[in-house]
Amino acid sequence: SQTIHQWPATLVQPVGSPLSLECTVEGTSNPNLYWYRQAAGRGLQLLFYSVGIGQISSEVPQNLSASRPQDRQFILSSKKLLLSDSGFYLCAWSVGMNTEAFFGQGTRLTVV
Template sequence: SQTIHQWPATLVQPVGSPLSLECTVEGTSNPNLYWYRQAAGRGLQLLFYSVGIGQISSEVPQNLSASRPQDRQFILSSKKLLLSDSGFYLCAWSVGTRNTIYFGEGSWLTVV
């Protein structure tokens, strides 16, 4: 069966510090991978999605970036965090098009 791992689960970072969130999927090949952000009391905002290694599409221009160095690994990064980057970050995966996407447990980021 397929599983998705996302870490760290929580982190508190000062403004201006870098960020790296990592996500890996097991049990499937060539998944579509996604990064979403959920601000307090708001809906899910799609940040990045990837249909293959090195293929990244950005939905929202900002100081975040994503990379996919391996088929089942997806990384969300920032060089300098802003207060507005605080939120709940979710990695997700799917296979094919228009099929169900499945989420990881999420990472809570607080920028102070």
């Protein structure tokens, strides 16, 4: 069966420090991968999605970037964190176009 791993679960980082969040999927090939950010009362905002290795689509301009170095690995990064980067980050995967997405357990990022 398919599983998704996302880590760490919580992270406290100072302003100006770098960020690397990792997400891996097991049990499927060539998944579509997504990074969402969730802020209180604002629902889920799609940050990036990827339909294949090296293919990244960015949804909103921001202080973050994403990479997909392997088929089932998706990384969210920042060179210098801002206070506004605080939030709950969720990785998700799907297969094909007209299907649901499956979510990881999320990372709670607090920038101080």
